[in-house]
Amino acid sequence: MRNLRTQFKTDAGPVKAVDDVSFDLYPGESLGIVGESGSGKSVTALSILRLIPEPGRIVGGKVLFHDQDLLQVSDEEIREIRGRDIAMIFQDPQSSLNPVLRTGFQIDEAMLAHKQASPQAAHERTVSLLKKVRIPAAESRAKDYPHQLSGGMRQRAMIAMGLANSPQILIADEPTTALDVTVQAQILELLGDLNRELGTAIMMITHNMGVVAGLCTRVIVMYAGQIVEQGPVDQIFESPQHPYTWSLLRSIPRVDALRHERLRSIEGMAPDLLRPPAGCRFHPRCPFRIEKCLTDEPRLEEIHHGQIASCWVTMDRARAEMKADELRDISPGAASGLRPGEIIP
Amino acid sequence: MATAAAGIVSTPIIPEQASLWSDAWRRLRRNRLALVATIFLTFLVVVALVSLVWTPYRMSEVGVTATYAPPSSAHLLGADELGRDLLSRLMVGAQISLVVGVGTQLLVLAVGVPIGLLAGYYRGWLDNVVSFIINVFYGIPDILVAMIMVFLLGPSLRNIIIAIVATRWMDMARLVRGQAFSLREREFIEAARAAGARPMKMLFGHLFPNALGPIIVQATLGIPAAILFEAFLSFLGVGVQPPTPSWGSMANEGVAAIQYAPHMVIAPSIALSLTLMAFNFLGDGLRDALDPRSRR
DSSP, X not given: OEEEEEEEEETTEEEEEXXXXXXXXXXXXXXXXXXXXXXXXXXXXXXXXXXOOTTEEEEEEEOEETTEETTTSOHHHHHHHBTTTEEEEOSOHHHXXXXXXXXXXXXXXXXXXXXXXXXXXXXXXXXXHHHXXXXXXXXXXXXXXXXXXXHHHHHHHHHHHHHTTOOSEEEEXXXXXXXXXXXXXXXXXXXXXXXXXXOOEEEEEESOHHHHHHHOSEEEEEETTEEEEEEEXXXXXXXXXXXXXXXXXXXXXXXXXXXXOOOOOOXXXXXXXXXXXXXXXTGGGOTTOOHHHHHSOOOOEEEETTEEEOOSSHHHHHHHHHOGGGOOOOSTTTTTTOOGGGSOO | OHHHHHTOSSOOOOOOOOOHHHHHHHHHHHOHHHHHHHHHHHHHHHHHHHHHHOOSSOTTOTXXXXXXXXXXXXXXXXXXXXXXXXXXXXXXXXXXXXXXXXXXXXXXXXXXXXHHHHHHHHOHHHHHHHHHHHHHHHHSOHHHHHHHHHHXXXXXXXXXXXXXXXXXXXXXXXXXXXXXXXXXXXXXXXXXXXXXXXXXXXXXXXXXXXXXXXHHHHHHHHXXXXXXXXXXXXXHTSSSOTXXXXXXXXXXXXXXXXXXXXXXXXXXXXXXXXXXXXXXXXXXXHHHHHOGGGOO
C-alpha cells in the first residue's frame, strides 16, 4: 500500500480518516494494525477492497496486489478479488451472517460467487472447512441458521467462509471484540494455526495489544489516520519508540502487578480529524513533547533495525533524559515540562 | 456419526430449533381468526377448482328455471334475471376473483420487488427516478388509470389484471425500497460484498430473503384490494364482460332487481365480503407471525 488517503466528505469539510499511509504485507505473514477507535485502521482495511461506505472516498495512493493497483481495476475485477484473493472477516459475527440463510449455504455461496467449485463440491468443502475451524458436528451445523450457533461458532463459520477460496490474504477486522475472553483465545489460536498451516497472510486489525502479541509477527501502530510506528512485534513490545505506542503498552492491565494499581490510561481524546493538530498529531496528549512537536510534523524514520517511528523525541531519548520509566504522572507535557499554559499560541 | 467426525468427547445437544418458517406457521396457527381465514380460503380455492370441471348447471345457460327465481332446493341460491343458476355463477365468479387477486399480486411482485430492490440498494439517481415515477402514479386517481387502460387495451381478464397492477405496484415498490434501504446498511450485506457476491446475488440472494416477511404480508393484503377493485370495475361495467360472471357484475345486475329479487345482490356481496375479510385476517395473522418482535 502506497500513500493511501481516504477521506469522508462532511458538511464541515473532509475528514481525513486515512492520511498518507504506506506499508507492505508479505506472503504468509501475520501483521497487526493497532490503534484506538477512529485511528483509521478499519478504514485502511476497507480501502484495500474498495468497500468504503458513502460518503467516504479514496482520494489518493495505490494498493498494489501482485503489481496490480486495486484502486484502478474495474468494479468487476475488484469483485472477483474480494473473497477469492483477499477475504475479510468482520467484528461482529452476529450481524455479519445473513440471518435468513443457512450457515453452510452462505459458505457455499462464497465459493460459487467465484465459480470455484460445483455446488456439490462446494458443499463438501464447506463441511471440511467447518471441521477445519473446529466446529463440532459440522454436517448438521452447516444446516443451521446463524441464530442457532453460539457467538464463537459464528465467528468460526465466518472464518471458514473467509478461507473458502483459499485467499492469499485474510483481513480480520477486530474479529474477537464481540466475543468473551475464552472464545477470543480459541479464535486467535485458530487464526494462528491457519496462518501457519495454509500460509494465508493475515492482517489483524485490533485495538488490543494482547491480540497482537499472541498472533502477529509484525505490527503497525496507527494514530489519527497515520502510521506512527511499525516493526517486529518483539522489538516493539520490548522497546517502543513512539510515546503513543509506549502509552498503549503501558495501559495494558497486568495480572502480575505487585499492588493494587489504578488502570493507566492515556489522557485526552483522539484528535478531531477535521482539524488535526499542527506538528505531531499526538502532541496534545504526549507527556514527552518538546517545542518542535507543536509546529513540525515528524516523519517515519528507522530507529532500530526494522523498526520505524515518527517522533522527534523517541522513547530512547525519553528514557535517557526524561526518566520515562519512573514517570507516574503522564499528563500531557509532564515529563518535558512543556505544560499547556506555556504553549505559545 | 457427527461426533465421531468432529473428534470430541461430548455429543452436542442441539435443541430441535424451529426454522423461521415453521416458527411463523406455529404462531399463525395459534391465531384463531387467521386459521379460520386459511380454512375458508382453502375451501374457496377448492370451489374455484371444482367449478372448472363441474357446476350444478351451466353457468351461462339461460332459463334453467324461472327468471328471478328465489332460492330453492333445486337452485340453492336462486336464479338471475335470465333464469341462470346463481350458485353456478357464484362458483365461476370465485375463479375470477382468485385469478384477479392472486394474478395481480404476482405481477405486482414481479414489478415492485425488482424496482424497489434496485432503487433501495443503489440509491442515487436511480432512486430519484423511481421515487418520482411512484409519486406520479400515486398522484393520478386509481380508477381513472384503470378505466383508461381497460378502454385502451380492451376489457379482457388479462387486461383488467394489467390495469389493476398499474394502480397497485407502487405500494410494493415503496415497501421493498424501504426495506432495501435499511438492509443495505447491515453488516452482513457488507460482509457479502466483501466476499465478492455478484450484484444480482446481493439483491435477490441477500436483500430479498430478509425482506420476505413484509413482502408476503403486503402481497396478502393486496389480494383483497385487487379483488375489490375488479369487483368495482365490473360493477361499473368496465370489468369482466358477460356472460362471464364476476361477483362485481353479478352484484350490479342484482342491484337493478333489489326490490323483488334481493338474493341476486346478497349472494355475491356475502361471497365478496367473506373473501375480503378472510384475506385481510390472513394478512394480519401473517404480519404478526412473521414479525420477529412479536415472537412469543
